[in-house]
Amino acid sequence: MPYLAMLQQNYPFTFRFLNTDLHFRQKPCHHIEHSLRQLITNRRKCAETRTTAIIPGSEQSLFAKVQRLDSFKSKVRITLGTPQRNGRFDWPLEELQNMLHAEERGIETSALLGFGYTRSGLGLAQDYFLITQLLEDHIDGKKWLAEHPGQIETFIRKAFQLLDSLTSRNISHMDFWVGNLMQPTDGKGPLKAIDFENCFSRSTPYLSETLGFQLGFLYHREIYKLITEARYDSLVREFLRQKPTVSMDNFNEVYQVSKHSHLGRKERREFFLQGRLMLG
Structure with missing residues (x-):
């Protein structure tokens, strides 16, 4: 059928x-x-x-x-x-x-x-x-942070928790940025993920590289305006200490690229599929 x-x-x-x-x-x-x-x-x-x-x-x-x-x-x-x-x-x-x-x-x-x-x-x-x-009691993260810039670190930690939840269930969201993270309007409770168009719902042999892309992309889209890169890196290291299986060499190679480069939706998929960006 x-x-x-x-x-x-x-x-x-x-x-x-x-x-x-x-x-x-x-x-x-x-x-x-x-x-x-x-x-x-x-x-x-x-x-x-x-x-x-x-x-x-x-x-x-x-x-x-x-x-x-x-x-x-x-x-x-x-x-x-x-x-x-x-x-x-x-x-x-x-x-x-x-x-x-x-x-x-x-x-x-x-x-x-x-x-x-x-x-x-x-x-x-x-x-x-x-x-x-319709998530009537939620607001997207971009709007939330524009109104509550002082809550940036709390928001980032909640974003990391959501990313961990996705990863542990073999969901790799390749458009993981604040506009696709829905925050309860009262500021309480977990974030919700939306827009699963550019996404994989299976495991990847390149988990370190995929996480490197996702966390770099999160910073590159809006987050960089509200926090220093050094402080964001510190929060990322804090998050990764809970993940001893992540290869930091493989993670950092992709993380540094995605923090500072615009990558189209097809390019983003290469980190999941190939563990690297295929150029040319």
Whole structure:
């Protein structure tokens, strides 16, 4: 049975409007259905590749992420639910899989409640929808730190705890930066991870290099504005003392690069797959 057909067994309620089919764990309420119709109608007029939207509901609001597929081959693969030649799925399906794996393994995140896509005139997937629980009592780390810069070290330590939780469950989040870490608005409790598009949900033989990338990337995206590099390095060493199996030579080689270099999402994956950055 194709992957998407198997997945739909766990999302048995289908909402249809115009040329869009969305599959849900539970039947959406009338307020959600009304909001979905508005979202789908507005999306047809939108030229942006990616959009996000809050879907208000009577008891629970949802969050939608919509991505337009950029190639004919991608549209065919996603319509059929088949992988690329390298065995990986296209980005929207990878994110869907990774979100399910993270949720199944007890990661602090927002639950995936629905998914689906809009079909083109040829019947191929065109816009892909991922619909999750709205974390109404949370705020993303970038906004939180802008309002609470004095809490930077507490936030970093909580980020390290979340990263450790992900790693111990064989989830390698390769876009681990403050904008993808959700902080409770009252400042209490653990962080939650979101945006699992660029992510692996299996173990890697290059754990030291992958951690080196993740911790360097966390510093490179926003954190460097709020803490000295020396102090951040000190917090990283404190964290790594709990991980005696990490090779510090391998870790540092990648850590120093990722702290000071912009790396695209495909480049980031090389630390997980190869243990090094493949250039050229």
